[in-house]
Amino acid sequence: MLTESLDLLLSVPFWVAVLRIATPLILGTLGVLLCERAGVLNLGIEGIMVAGAFTGWLAVYQGADLWAGVAVAALTGALLGALHALFTVTLSLSQHVSGLGITLFATSLASYAYRVSFPKVDSPPTITTFADMGWLPIPVLNAQTPLTLLALLLVPLIGWVLYRTPLGLAVRMVGENPAAAEGQGLSVTGVRFGAVMAGSALMGVAGCFLTLAAFNAFYFNMINGRGWICVALVVFASWRPGKALLGAVLFALFDALQLRLQQSGSTLMGLSVPYQLYLMLPYILSIAALVLMARRAAYPQALMKPYRKGER
Numbered sequence: 001m002l003t004e005s006l007d008l009l010l011s012v013p014f015w016v017a018v019l020r021i022a023t024p025l026i027l028g029t030l031g032v033l034l035c036e037r038a039g040v041l042n043l044g045i046e047g048i049m050v051a052g053a054f055t056g057w058l059a060v061y062q063g064a065d066l067w068a069g070v071a072v073a074a075l076t077g078a079l080l081g082a083l084h085a086l087f088t089v090t091l092s093l094s095q096h097v098s099g100l101g102i103t104l105f106a107t108s109l110a111s112y113a114y115r116v117s118f119p120k121v122d123s124p125p126t127i128t129t130f131a132d133m134g135w136l137p138i139p140v141l142n143a144q145t146p147l148t149l150l151a152l153l154l155v156p157l158i159g160w161v162l163y164r165t166p167l168g169l170a171v172r173m174v175g176e177n178p179a180a181a182e183g184q185g186l187s188v189t190g191v192r193f194g195a196v197m198a199g200s201a202l203m204g205v206a207g208c209f210l211t212l213a214a215f216n217a218f219y220f221n222m223i224n225g226r227g228w229i230c231v232a233l234v235v236f237a238s239w240r241p242g243k244a245l246l247g248a249v250l251f252a253l254f255d256a257l258q259l260r261l262q263q264s265g266s267t268l269m270g271l272s273v274p275y276q277l278y279l280m281l282p283y284i285l286s287i288a289a290l291v292l293m294a295r296r297a298a299y300p301q302a303l304m305k306p307y308r309k310g311e312r
């Protein structure tokens with residue numbers, strides 16, 4: 001059994017599956033990270049991913065290009081992010097309540113729009129999705145779609161912006177000490193607004209990956225809690241893009257492993273194992289990793305703290 005496990009972990013198809021599962025988590029986690037680095041908790045991610053998945057897919061179904069569908073999903077996420085920022089940054093309302101409200105609103109709106117758009121359809125219509133990148137020389141990557149490559153490239157790009165540019169310094173400053181940022185002439189409201197919209201746009205793209213690359217249709221409950229996983233992964237990553245990538249891949253590895261274990265049989269050391277145990281495996285292992293990492297996590301000091309101009 002040990003030999004079989006090693007063969008599985010060294011096989012290319014297994015890592016292809018891991019990277020495919022990790023892609024929406026990478027995009028979503030980066031989106032949450034941008035919001036929280038600016039001091040805003042965005043629990044609207046689950047609903048934003050649903051809305052991005054639906055609007056991106058609907059745009060392509062109506063005849064738009066695939067990349068136009070991605071742009072529509074990003075715009076949808078940005079608009080919902082602007083709504084969340086209006087409530088939390090401008091009006092200083094509860095970030096928890098606003099985020100959960102955005103999730104309920106976006107999920108319900110997507111469901112309503114789907115029912116209105118396809119009132120007499122029993123099964124979801126399908127589209128032609130992104131093709132694999134067969135031109136890449138790396139075996140694991142050439143079986144992925146361009147959205148996976150985009151997600152991987154965004155990790156160092158966002159890390160560079162956050163830690164090597166004045167814009168990134170501004171984002172981190174309003175998340176740590178907004179009064180000091182205001183003293184330097186920065187608009188705390190403007191920076192937070194922009195960070196939440198940018199982060200929410202990434203959440204929308206994370207959702208549309210499922211409809212434009214992983215699947216070819218929109219299904220209800222297809223997000224399946226991925227948004228909440230992204231919120232947890234940001235804590236695991238200590239609000240750093242590189243570690244966010246590691247956390248997303250780690251969770252995806254556990255998820256891909258449980259799928260392979262289910263396919264290979266329901267016995268472990270001669271004992272019958274319920275399939276629910278395999279379903280629990282990635283969450284149990286992720287919680288254990290999160291507990292170990294969260295104890296040393298240094299969160300942004302102004303996270304979830306509303307700021308009003310002129311206050312000290």
